Amino acid sequence: MNIVVLDGQTLNPGDLSWDELGKLGSVTVYERTPAGLIQERIGNAEMVLTNKTPLTREVLEAAENLRYVGVLATGYNVVDIEAAAARGITVTNVPAYGTESVAQFVFALLLELCHQIGRHGDSVRSGDWAKAVDFSYTLTPQIELWGKTMGIVGYGRIGRQVARLAEAFGMRVLVSGRPGKADGDEDSGVRRVPLEQLLAESDVVSLHCPLTAETEGLINRERLALMKPSAFLINTARGGLLQEQDVADALNEGRLAGAALDVLAAEPPAADHPLVHAPRCIITPHMAWAAVEARERLMSIAAGNVAAFLEGRPVNTVGPHNR
Numbered sequence: 001m002n003i004v005v006l007d008g009q010t011l012n013p014g015d016l017s018w019d020e021l022g023k024l025g026s027v028t029v030y031e032r033t034p035a036g037l038i039q040e041r042i043g044n045a046e047m048v049l050t051n052k053t054p055l056t057r058e059v060l061e062a063a064e065n066l067r068y069v070g071v072l073a074t075g076y077n078v079v080d081i082e083a084a085a086a087r088g089i090t091v092t093n094v095p096a097y098g099t100e101s102v103a104q105f106v107f108a109l110l111l112e113l114c115h116q117i118g119r120h121g122d123s124v125r126s127g128d129w130a131k132a133v134d135f136s137y138t139l140t141p142q143i144e145l146w147g148k149t150m151g152i153v154g155y156g157r158i159g160r161q162v163a164r165l166a167e168a169f170g171m172r173v174l175v176s177g178r179p180g181k182a183d184g185d186e187d188s189g190v191r192r193v194p195l196e197q198l199l200a201e202s203d204v205v206s207l208h209c210p211l212t213a214e215t216e217g218l219i220n221r222e223r224l225a226l227m228k229p230s231a232f233l234i235n236t237a238r239g240g241l242l243q244e245q246d247v248a249d250a251l252n253e254g255r256l257a258g259a260a261l262d263v264l265a266a267e268p269p270a271a272d273h274p275l276v277h278a279p280r281c282i283i284t285p286h287m288a289w290a291a292v293e294a295r296e297r298l299m300s301i302a303a304g305n306v307a308a309f310l311e312g313r314p315v316n317t318v319g320p321h322n323r
């Protein structure tokens, strides 16, 4: 069985091994695949693995032998799943490998917004403390989380772990899920509310829903207007959840206290991206998933997905049925 990995570099920059996958077929790993080469590299392979290389309807329809797409990620918005389903191609993702890593990263971002540790550390390194007259100084207001409200949009695996950490910080937790869907039970202390109420009452809004036709552009000018001007927005899910210019405008006009974003709609972004230059906006390069512990789990679950498919009992399948 021919297995083509279209963009293996970010999962395995050299510190992991492809051997587990190699036992299951003849594997070709490309570090990355530019748009113009996707079709050619899939060629007549039966199985393709992708992290962020898009598999559009056109690509899927041209790949005559393709029977399986393994997404090397939790978010599978890079695959046209309707087109895959129509062609009978099985698509799997890797759920839960990075739940704890991503939730931890949410708090790394939030604590940076609250304390601006990097900026204060730089100030000390550049000699400001040595020249100071007092034993203590701050360059930005310092913010305590205890008693504040965390609003979690998308109460799945990562959303639930963020809720646990928020409660450990003494925060009140509001959650909102898919409109009209139950999405499982609430945990004690967590209150499920409509999105509009969550936006209006939260001091921190953290996004954890997938990018779908329903959630694209979810955080737009109108919804930002519901948020407190003192609130922080955190996005570790997908950049497409934001109307990015609207978020940049809210930051530029002082209608939002800060944003911390691990994801943008286009990655890497253009040098003149409006959020890259917006005030009080921290942007990290889509790295919340990247702890070696999480990538090891991802690699192992991805190989398990391939093995299960080859044994005729696919697991972790995703498709229009998940929507």
Ligand SMILES: NC(=O)c1ccc[n+]([C@@H]2O[C@H](COP(=O)([O-])OP(=O)(O)OC[C@H]3O[C@@H](n4cnc5c(N)ncnc54)[C@H](O)[C@@H]3O)[C@@H](O)[C@H]2O)c1
Residues within 6 Å of the ligand: 074, 075, 076, 095, 096, 098, 099, 102, 153, 154, 155, 156, 157, 158, 159, 176, 177, 178, 179, 183, 208, 209, 210, 211, 214, 215, 236, 237, 238, 262, 263, 286, 287, 288, 289, 290
């Ligand atoms: N930055 C990173 O490195 C990184 C790493 C892993 C995952 N992610 C992103 O995080 C997302 C969430 O991951 P997860 O493991 O928690 O997934 P999950 O499937 O366990 O949870 C997603 C939740 O969102 C809910 N949801 C769907 N549509 C919604 C809507 N319209 N409004 C509110 N909620 C909605 C679902 O019902 C589900 O409960 C992934 O889809 C992926 O895009 C990012």
Ligand SMILES: O=C(O)[C@H](O)CO
Residues within 6 Å of the ligand: 051, 072, 073, 074, 075, 076, 098, 289
């Ligand atoms: O969805 C995911 O798992 C992350 O974005 C890494 O690709």
